[in-house]
Amino acid sequence: MASDPPATEKLAPYRRKRNFSRTSEPEGEVGDTEPAAPAPAGRRFVVQRHRARRLHYDVRFEIDGVLVSWAVPKGPTLDPAARHAAFHVEDHPIEYIDFEGVIPAGEYGGGDVIVWDAGTWEPVKTRLDPATAVARGELQAELYGSKLRGRFVLVRTGADSGGKEHWLMLHKRDDFAVPGWDPEQHPRSVLSGRTNDEVLADPDRMWRSDLPAAEASIALKDPASGRPSADELAALEELPASGGHWEVFGRELKVTNLDKVLFPGSAEHQPVTKREFLRYTAQIAPVALPYLAGRALNMHRYPQGAGSKGFWHKELPDWAPDWLTRWQNPDADPGETRTYLVVNEPAALVWAANFGALEWHAWTSMVDRPQQPSYALIDIDPGGSTSWQDVLVLARLHRTAFEHLGMLARPKVTGRRGIQIWVPITRGPSFAETRRWVEQLSKTVGAVVPELLSWKWEVRDRAGKARLDYTQNAINKTLVAPYSARPAPGAPVSMPIGWEELDDPELRPDGFALRTVPQRIAEKGDLFRPLLGTDQTLPRLG
Ligand code: MN
Numbered sequence: 001m002a003s004d005p006p007a008t009e010k011l012a013p014y015r016r017k018r019n020f021s022r023t024s025e026p027e028g029e030v031g032d033t034e035p036a037a038p039a040p041a042g043r044r045f046v047v048q049r050h051r052a053r054r055l056h057y058d059v060r061f062e063i064d065g066v067l068v069s070w071a072v073p074k075g076p077t078l079d080p081a082a083r084h085a086a087f088h089v090e091d092h093p094i095e096y097i098d099f100e101g102v103i104p105a106g107e108y109g110g111g112d113v114i115v116w117d118a119g120t121w122e123p124v125k126t127r128l129d130p131a132t133a134v135a136r137g138e139l140q141a142e143l144y145g146s147k148l149r150g151r152f153v154l155v156r157t158g159a160d161s162g163g164k165e166h167w168l169m170l171h172k173r174d175d176f177a178v179p180g181w182d183p184e185q186h187p188r189s190v191l192s193g194r195t196n197d198e199v200l201a202d203p204d205r206m207w208r209s210d211l212p213a214a215e216a217s218i219a220l221k222d223p224a225s226g227r228p229s230a231d232e233l234a235a236l237e238e239l240p241a242s243g244g245h246w247e248v249f250g251r252e253l254k255v256t257n258l259d260k261v262l263f264p265g266s267a268e269h270q271p272v273t274k275r276e277f278l279r280y281t282a283q284i285a286p287v288a289l290p291y292l293a294g295r296a297l298n299m300h301r302y303p304q305g306a307g308s309k310g311f312w313h314k315e316l317p318d319w320a321p322d323w324l325t326r327w328q329n330p331d332a333d334p335g336e337t338r339t340y341l342v343v344n345e346p347a348a349l350v351w352a353a354n355f356g357a358l359e360w361h362a363w364t365s366m367v368d369r370p371q372q373p374s375y376a377l378i379d380i381d382p383g384g385s386t387s388w389q390d391v392l393v394l395a396r397l398h399r400t401a402f403e404h405l406g407m408l409a410r411p412k413v414t415g416r417r418g419i420q421i422w423v424p425i426t427r428g429p430s431f432a433e434t435r436r437w438v439e440q441l442s443k444t445v446g447a448v449v450p451e452l453l454s455w456k457w458e459v460r461d462r463a464g465k466a467r468l469d470y471t472q473n474a475i476n477k478t479l480v481a482p483y484s485a486r487p488a489p490g491a492p493v494s495m496p497i498g499w500e501e502l503d504d505p506e507l508r509p510d511g512f513a514l515r516t517v518p519q520r521i522a523e524k525g526d527l528f529r530p531l532l533g534t535d536q537t538l539p540r541l542g
Contacts (some may be wrong), residue, residue, distance in 0.1 A: 043406045045121045046097050051196050052111035063130045067092040072169055075183035080173040088165035093213030098530045100191050101205030108209045112200040114189035119145030120406045146190045146535050150176025219525050228282040251347035255354045264307045269490025280514045281353040285346035287526050288483040294366040296327055296340035298478050300359035306487030316341045324348050327367040358487050361478035376434045378421040379472045385464030390452050395419045397445045399499050408534050413509045415486035415494040424534040435473035437538045442468035482528050493517050496527040
């Protein structure tokens with residue numbers, strides 16, 4: 001949504017406080033003609049507990065592509081009797097919204113930061129747009145966070161001689177008000193469950209404020225349990241073609257047929273051997289784990305390689321190692337799969353890869369409540385005459401829809417021809433309710449471009465048109481997991497992307513391959529990470 005002034009100008013004070021002279025890179029993602037990438041989910045907010053020279057909470061609202069920010073020394077509170085001083089500080093780049101980690105001492109804001117709360121918000125007095133409301137000195141916002149709920153008011157009280165704006169932050173007396181509520185009694189991150197002390201002791205990320213915003217968040221290590229060591233990877237290389245025992249992530253795995261070609265070559269791609277696939281799996285497992293853990297895994301096996309016919313393998317064999325987590329499906333009918341693999345540690349995914357599971361499909365529900373999905377999925381499924389441009393049109397329409405709804409969602413390319421959109425939801429609604437919601441959303445979006453879509457059940461009845469396949473929202477129906485390879489030459493990977501990448505002319509649905517993914521992760525991090533731990537309900541549509 002374009003607005004005045006564009007995000008480029010809004011971030012000027014932020015940039016002035018930082019030294020970009022050390023890099024010749026363009027500053028952030030802001031293009032010449034467009035403001036910063038549109039918000040993926042409309043209006044988000046974050047509260048970061050920031051121990052810099054002094055402890056304070058940074059309360060940031062997503063408005064027109066930037067984070068409009070206040071520093072609140074005592075923090076936001078649900079106590080309606082409290083009026084806490086707030087200082088309007090410069091807008092921050094949107095990339096900072098999920099930053100948790102350390103800022104080097106001596107740099108602007110040097111210290112440690114946790115994502116103390118996050119969620120969505122909506123302006124209460126809609127007579128003014130939020131940017132104008134802030135400019136006029138009063139923002140009323142309904143917050144939908146994990147800790148902060150209900151109506152908050154930020155109101156300007158004046159400015160000091162240095163021009164620093166003084167505001168107050170307070171909570172209205174509504175259903176969410178809690179007398180005496182103290183933010184310091186709720187000290188843990190909603191992202192990691194950690195305190196500032198714990199993050200400082202073992203930070204995952206560092207914010208380099210001297211770099212452009214798109215590059216400023218530097219991964220200090222992989223999420224989850226960390227990457228395989230150089231020694232572990234070297235040991236895999238040294239095993240003979242027939243295989244042997246490989247110790248990785250603290251488990252000893254029997255790996256076999258290491259020089260077998262699993263993914264054929266093509267004009268553009270070298271063939272990929274099983275050894276290479278296992279190495280990739282070990283490298284990606286810590287990143288992919290949050291999307292697999294606690295969920296039954298449907299394995300799409302291609303023991304003879306991607307050039308042959310694959311098959312679904314859901315039942316974990318009896319002879320599988322004891323240390324693998326198993327789940328007995330209590331609702332399995334006779335003849336149906338009863339015992340599923342649950343990838344609760346990185347080594348379990350390596351085991352599945354050696355077993356010939358080229359594709360990983362985790363359930364969208366978790367094993368403790370299998371009837372309640374934790375993701376709503378939108379599957380843009382191209383037909384025979386659907387062009388990539390058509391797929392992008394459909395994906396961008398969904399981007400606009402989620403922005404409008406103020407919901408957090410993230411796209412990924414499938415590694416074949418399509419795009420999926422993953423929407424985290426707080427568990428509660430059934431698959432049927434979730435499916436109805438996705439159907440309603442997709443039909444609303446689809447009404448904009450009826451010429452691109454068919455709603456016919458059978459492929460042959462669709463006249464080559466695309467389908468928005470809401471029926472995937474069903475128990476034991478799965479879409480390919482993030483970072484899973486697809487059985488095709490060169491091993492394309494189903495890759496999370498940023499919403500702004502939908503506007504990148506270089507983007508291709510199968511443009512990320514096994515050999516290039518580790519480098520991309522090192523550069524961009526895990527773009528699905530913001531989906532984790534999100535408390536989000538499906539709003540009423542229409
Ligand atoms: Mn701060």
